[in-house]
Amino acid sequence: MHIDNSQPLEYSTQQNQLNILGFWIFLGAEIMLFATLFTAYFTLADRAGSGPTSAEIFEITPVLIETFVLLTSSFTIGLGVHAMRLGRKNAMMAFFGITLLLGLGFLVTEILEFMTYYHEGATYQTSAFTSALMTTLGTHGGHVTLGLFWGTFIILQVKKRGLTPGTANKAFIFSLYWHFLDVVWIFIFSFIYLKGMM
Amino acid sequence: MEFFERFAIPNPSPAIYASMVAIALVSIGIVVGLTYFKKWGYLWREWLTTVDHKKIGIMYLVSALLMLFRGGADAIMMRAQLAVPDNKLFDAQHYNEIFTTHGVVMIIFMAMPFIFAFMNLVVPLQIGARDVAFPRLNAISFWLFFAGAMLFNISFVIGGSPDAGWTSYFPLAGNDFSESVGTNYYMLAIQISGIGSLMTGINMCTTILKMRAPGMTLMKMPMFTWSAFIANVIIVFAFPVLTVALIMGTTDRLFGTQFFTTDNGGMDMLWANFFWVWGHPEVYILILPAFGIYSEIIATFSRRNLYGYTSMVASMVLISLLSFLVWTHHFFTMGQGALTNSIFSITTMAIAVPTGVKIFNWLFTMWKGKIRFTVPMLYSVAFIPLFTIGGVTGVMLAMSAADYQYHNTMFLVAHFHNTIIPGVVFAMLAGLTYYWPKFFGFMLNEKLGKVTFWLLTVGFVLAFFPMYITGLDGQARRMYTYSESTGFGPLNMLSFVGAALMAIGFVVIVYNVYYSFKNSSRDIGSDPWDARSLEWATHTPVPEYNFARTPQISSSESFWDAKKNGHVLFKGELEEIHMPNNSGVPFILGIIFFVAGFSFIFGLWVPAIIALIGVFICLGLRSFELDHGHHISVKEIKETEEKLGGAK
Amino acid sequence: MKELFPAKQVMGFVASLVLTVVALLVYYTDMSFTVGMTILLATAFIQAFLQLVVFMHAGESKDGNSIYTNILYAVFIAVVTVFGSLLILLWDM
Numbered sequence: 001m002h003i004d005n006s007q008p009l010e011y012s013t014q015q016n017q018l019n020i021l022g023f024w025i026f027l028g029a030e031i032m033l034f035a036t037l038f039t040a041y042f043t044l045a046d047r048a049g050s051g052p053t054s055a056e057i058f059e060i061t062p063v064l065i066e067t068f069v070l071l072t073s074s075f076t077i078g079l080g081v082h083a084m085r086l087g088r089k090n091a092m093m094a095f096f097g098i099t100l101l102l103g104l105g106f107l108v109t110e111i112l113e114f115m116t117y118y119h120e121g122a123t124y125q126t127s128a129f130t131s132a133l134m135t136t137l138g139t140h141g142g143h144v145t146l147g148l149f150w151g152t153f154i155i156l157q158v159k160k161r162g163l164t165p166g167t168a169n170k171a172f173i174f175s176l177y178w179h180f181l182d183v184v185w186i187f188i189f190s191f192i193y194l195k196g197m198m
Numbered sequence: 199m200e201f202f203e204r205f206a207i208p209n210p211s212p213a214i215y216a217s218m219v220a221i222a223l224v225s226i227g228i229v230v231g232l233t234y235f236k237k238w239g240y241l242w243r244e245w246l247t248t249v250d251h252k253k254i255g256i257m258y259l260v261s262a263l264l265m266l267f268r269g270g271a272d273a274i275m276m277r278a279q280l281a282v283p284d285n286k287l288f289d290a291q292h293y294n295e296i297f298t299t300h301g302v303v304m305i306i307f308m309a310m311p312f313i314f315a316f317m318n319l320v321v322p323l324q325i326g327a328r329d330v331a332f333p334r335l336n337a338i339s340f341w342l343f344f345a346g347a348m349l350f351n352i353s354f355v356i357g358g359s360p361d362a363g364w365t366s367y368f369p370l371a372g373n374d375f376s377e378s379v380g381t382n383y384y385m386l387a388i389q390i391s392g393i394g395s396l397m398t399g400i401n402m403c404t405t406i407l408k409m410r411a412p413g414m415t416l417m418k419m420p421m422f423t424w425s426a427f428i429a430n431v432i433i434v435f436a437f438p439v440l441t442v443a444l445i446m447g448t449t450d451r452l453f454g455t456q457f458f459t460t461d462n463g464g465m466d467m468l469w470a471n472f473f474w475v476w477g478h479p480e481v482y483i484l485i486l487p488a489f490g491i492y493s494e495i496i497a498t499f500s501r502r503n504l505y506g507y508t509s510m511v512a513s514m515v516l517i518s519l520l521s522f523l524v525w526t527h528h529f530f531t532m533g534q535g536a537l538t539n540s541i542f543s544i545t546t547m548a549i550a551v552p553t554g555v556k557i558f559n560w561l562f563t564m565w566k567g568k569i570r571f572t573v574p575m576l577y578s579v580a581f582i583p584l585f586t587i588g589g590v591t592g593v594m595l596a597m598s599a600a601d602y603q604y605h606n607t608m609f610l611v612a613h614f615h616n617t618i619i620p621g622v623v624f625a626m627l628a629g630l631t632y633y634w635p636k637f638f639g640f641m642l643n644e645k646l647g648k649v650t651f652w653l654l655t656v657g658f659v660l661a662f663f664p665m666y667i668t669g670l671d672g673q674a675r676r677m678y679t680y681s682e683s684t685g686f687g688p689l690n691m692l693s694f695v696g697a698a699l700m701a702i703g704f705v706v707i708v709y710n711v712y713y714s715f716k717n718s719s720r721d722i723g724s725d726p727w728d729a730r731s732l733e734w735a736t737h738t739p740v741p742e743y744n745f746a747r748t749p750q751i752s753s754s755e756s757f758w759d760a761k762k763n764g765h766v767l768f769k770g771e772l773e774e775i776h777m778p779n780n781s782g783v784p785f786i787l788g789i790i791f792f793v794a795g796f797s798f799i800f801g802l803w804v805p806a807i808i809a810l811i812g813v814f815i816c817l818g819l820r821s822f823e824l825d826h827g828h829h830i831s832v833k834e835i836k837e838t839e840e841k842l843g844g845a846k
Numbered sequence: 847m848k849e850l851f852p853a854k855q856v857m858g859f860v861a862s863l864v865l866t867v868v869a870l871l872v873y874y875t876d877m878s879f880t881v882g883m884t885i886l887l888a889t890a891f892i893q894a895f896l897q898l899v900v901f902m903h904a905g906e907s908k909d910g911n912s913i914y915t916n917i918l919y920a921v922f923i924a925v926v927t928v929f930g931s932l933l934i935l936l937w938d939m
Binding site for chain 2: 909912919920923926927930931933934935938939
């Protein structure tokens, strides 16, 4: 395996570069995945049948918490990648750890939000609006959940093997995933919640 | 015992019972045969765990050919039923099951694997690479396709076949009107296969962007590779839409969501909308690699380079973009307003333009060329007029106001078969004949190939052109019968004769393979067609590592330049070659997804969840895995090259 | 310690916070639907662009052009899908 030392570790081998480009292309596909979910949501947002509407169930508090927590976690993982490029393994693991904790905080808030909806009669099966809402939020939340496991596995590997082209590549790709989830949240925050509460 | 009732066929027939017996016997036969000939180890080592793009390509090819016969059997059954008025060969229920499986099998389980076969076999060789960017992901793509195909194919003997058409519109496809598990099979089998397709999209795009041999800029790539690249770009952006639509269809049926229901706010048209947002790009995914194969073949057998390289590339890029802008033309008649229909009419007519550019470029390539009418060239030459006719009927359909007359009549059926058969199927058969010697070491018999060609061409025209007329006369699509007084009888009988000719043509292909295997010379060299592009610069059979040395590229036809103009393709010292290791995980994942799919279809929640956990365990293990592949030593390369006929 | 908090990342974070607060104005103040939607569209796309370029380092490698083309393509097709579908199913039904 030929290592190019003029590049950051995560780009330093041919396979590493393939992995990063491949993941960006995957993110292109994910943009279409979420675009389809958003299309369904926008089409069905006002079709609440006899169930609760968006104006009736959306609350600003959990949304604010989720947004600032996720946004901060995007910042901390950016700091983590920067630390990694400086070769600061412990700082990197600390920032990644904080990121995952913030992600967990996001998830807990979202689960509580869903439980509230259920108590208000807005369930997965209630109406087209609720099905679309929960599928969109749930897909994003499912991605975050997967991310918590994936991120933990990477921290464990960095702990055990140190910063190598392999571990740096994985950590960088994970950071792309995590940033992307924040980008999706920006659209959820703006066009599902805020628009629904205008 | 009650538990097993769910697997019973809701609408059995003698043919279905016979099929159950046949499937059981064949499965047992395969297991017994493998055991008796002690081939389990060979199967596992050489095929089930391979990550080699060439072997994966062959597995896709074999699967596609098997599925061609499954879909073809459906076709001949439909044509037989419609050959005479008031026919009682199949009742409405069985006819619905047949046309549904015909559509799904032919598009998802025959055409897609066929193009993936050629992409896998040819693209890495055409760009001078040793494999694709992600070999293990490539294997996973194949086994997910295989799992989806197996799942779909057992539907008609376990639980019941889907019967709502290959488009599976709601509310017909919902629980109220499709009570059997058939539509669950549809949703889950296509989903699993689709995930594999998306992975191939990412894999091929990365491979083509980053793994080309030195000197091969994008504008020096062979045309098939360009077509594969554009098709994979479309795959990356189209398949996620299908993924979401299928999830929503699945949750509506299994978990009571309200996406496509008729009350509680549901909108059935949303399914049709999403299906076609994917569905239209899908047909371009199929046709572009076919165009790529024609480009290779026409250039080779006109003994000329392809005319208009730049406009060929530009037209495909334009087609890929426009393919996402036309989808509503599949449902012009379903309730949206005139503004919408007008916009999509215009975009639909626009997409004919770049395709027209390509037709002219092929014609100009042949003009003043030294043409050899080999079997692949015959298919290519027939394609041009036949596909053009299909294309112009497409422009007729594109006019939304006129489409109210044509929609869902046999005119539409004639149009899409007129583009798909001369377009995709002929290209696949031409490609099969063209690339056969490279991957199997002998040529298919030319005479038998020509017999097949004429049977298929004449058969195709006889089968489908009458449908244009009966469609304009008012014969609807997806109707299991018609009365004598309609007058549709004679032309439908003609269609049946045409279909029978095509069936004979396909049987001749099988015989050709057998005959050629027994009789064809194995001494054909590595470039039997005197071809132009890099995949022919390899030995036959192609060694595991493809090229002993990475080729040096100077033009878009460096192999031809090396043969005719003294360009040096391979120079420098031999170096150790790094190759990926085999892995059993893709095959195991295929099994896990099959189990998950089957469990969801029948509402067996415990095995479904266990299987899904299995998927995540595989992902987790992969994360921690440290597999760096293996190295092929210079000594071994030298020995292999000597054996295959001298180092290149 | 200071080297762990590069200026670019910190400024990017602050900018994202500001954009989020601006978007929140749509909830906390009274404004017409059109103005509100314009603010939401602007803040969302600017923040997305920021994430892409500053945080995700989209342009930093030699594959930068491929990456930008890929994202541009994806966004274009996404926008066509969303607005095309809304036109077909809601606005022109």
